[in-house]
Amino acid sequence: MTDLPAFADFGPAQLSAAVIATYLVVGEPFVGYVLHRRFEGRLRTDPAARRSFYRRLLVLEWGLAAVGLVVWVSASDVGAAQVGLVLPQRWPGPLSWLAIAALLALVLASTRALRSGALAGPPPEVLRRTRPGEARHAEPPGQATLALLPRSRSERHLFALVGVTAGVCEEWLYRGFFLAVVGALVPGLPTAGLVLVAAAGFGLAHAYQGLSGVLTTGVLGGVLAGLYLATGSLLLPVLLHAAIDLRFLLVPTSALPRAAG
Numbered sequence: 001m002t003d004l005p006a007f008a009d010f011g012p013a014q015l016s017a018a019v020i021a022t023y024l025v026v027g028e029p030f031v032g033y034v035l036h037r038r039f040e041g042r043l044r045t046d047p048a049a050r051r052s053f054y055r056r057l058l059v060l061e062w063g064l065a066a067v068g069l070v071v072w073v074s075a076s077d078v079g080a081a082q083v084g085l086v087l088p089q090r091w092p093g094p095l096s097w098l099a100i101a102a103l104l105a106l107v108l109a110s111t112r113a114l115r116s117g118a119l120a121g122p123p124p125e126v127l128r129r130t131r132p133g134e135a136r137h138a139e140p141p142g143q144a145t146l147a148l149l150p151r152s153r154s155e156r157h158l159f160a161l162v163g164v165t166a167g168v169c170e171e172w173l174y175r176g177f178f179l180a181v182v183g184a185l186v187p188g189l190p191t192a193g194l195v196l197v198a199a200a201g202f203g204l205a206h207a208y209q210g211l212s213g214v215l216t217t218g219v220l221g222g223v224l225a226g227l228y229l230a231t232g233s234l235l236l237p238v239l240l241h242a243a244i245d246l247r248f249l250l251v252p253t254s255a256l257p258r259a260a261g
Contacts, residue, residue, distance in 0.1 A: 001191050002084065002232045004183030009077035016071045020064075021181040024173060025200070029207040036208035040147055050150065054158040058165055065169035068177045081232065084176040089232035096230045099223045100240070111247050117255035144209045151253045160249060167242025174202050174221060175228045175237055191229055198225030220244070 010017045035056070042049035072083055080086050092100075150159040175198060182197050183189060189197075202225075203218025224237040 001229050002179075003082055004180055005075075005078045005082045006187065007184035009082075010071075010075040010181075010184065011077060013071045013074040017075065017177075017181045018185070020068055020071060021178050021185075024178055025204055028205045032205060033208045036144060040144075043147065050148075050155050051158055053148075054155070054162050057162055058158075061165050061169040065172050068173055072177065072180075078180065083180045084172075084228055084232065084234035086233050088235055090230070092227055092230040092236075096227055099226060103220065103223050107244055107247065111250060114248070114251045115255055144213060146257055149248050149251060149256055151256065156249055160246060163245035163248070164242050166245050167238045167240075170202075171224065171228075171234050171238045171241055174198060174205070175225055176234050179225065179228070191226075194229060195222050195225045198222060 007014060035053075039049060039053045042052070046052075072078060081089070150156040178201060179194055179198055183194060186193075199218045199222030202221025203214040203216075206213050206217040209217070220241075224241060227240070228234055228237045
């Protein structure tokens with residue numbers, strides 16, 4: 001398991017580290033929810049809304065990651081290995097490989113469903129139409145995620161940057177930095193506890209996706225945290241995270257709902 005620091009090791013950066021960690025699990029869910037709702041509102045009238053949202057995500061994620069990096073650099077007694085900024089120190093065990101295999105199977109299944117258009121749901125006019133004596137169609141799950149997916153070539157180029165950014169910045173923030181702070185604040189917390197905390201924090205950060213999105217991303221966050229703690233490095237979680245996000249580029253525009261933009 002990764003050798004996590006003591007809180008005293010953060011030195012003068014203790015307060016800043018605690019504030020950023022708190023923001024990740026308390027502030028980010030709220031900020032993300034508000035930004036996504038505004039984005040969905042702009043989609044109805046602004047053809048450039050998706051590209052603008054991608055650019056905003058890039059600025060926010062790299063900005064927050066940079067702040068976390070500055071705080072870590074300020075904590076001179078917290079080494080690179082204690083936040084995962086090293087090459088893998090060991091191979092993951094059988095349990096980690098099993099969790100990764102199960103995760104990849106789910107990812108492949110969801111990608112096939114997306115490519116087939118099965119998750120797009122009924123067309124928007126059907127969603128809006130309510131006839132006497134007829135139940136209104138419920139919005140299918142995952143619409144918040146589908147709204148984010150690129151349609152045009154320019155959107156796909158930007159989305160590729162967003163996918164790589166998510167892999168790098170979110171792994172640094174929610175696995176490397178966040179777990180170092182949690183481990184420092186709660187000394188002796190077992191690996192299972194760290195994995196659960198990481199899963200909860202990452203799931204809550206995706207509150208804009210609804211309950212199903214929180215649960216799905218929570219499972220992803222737990223698996224990636226387990227992989228990080230098992231190898232002592234963020235490298236494999238970064239590569240896996242980026243690949244999972246970039247798989248959306250395989251979804252053709254024809255399979256996406258018109259209601260999402």
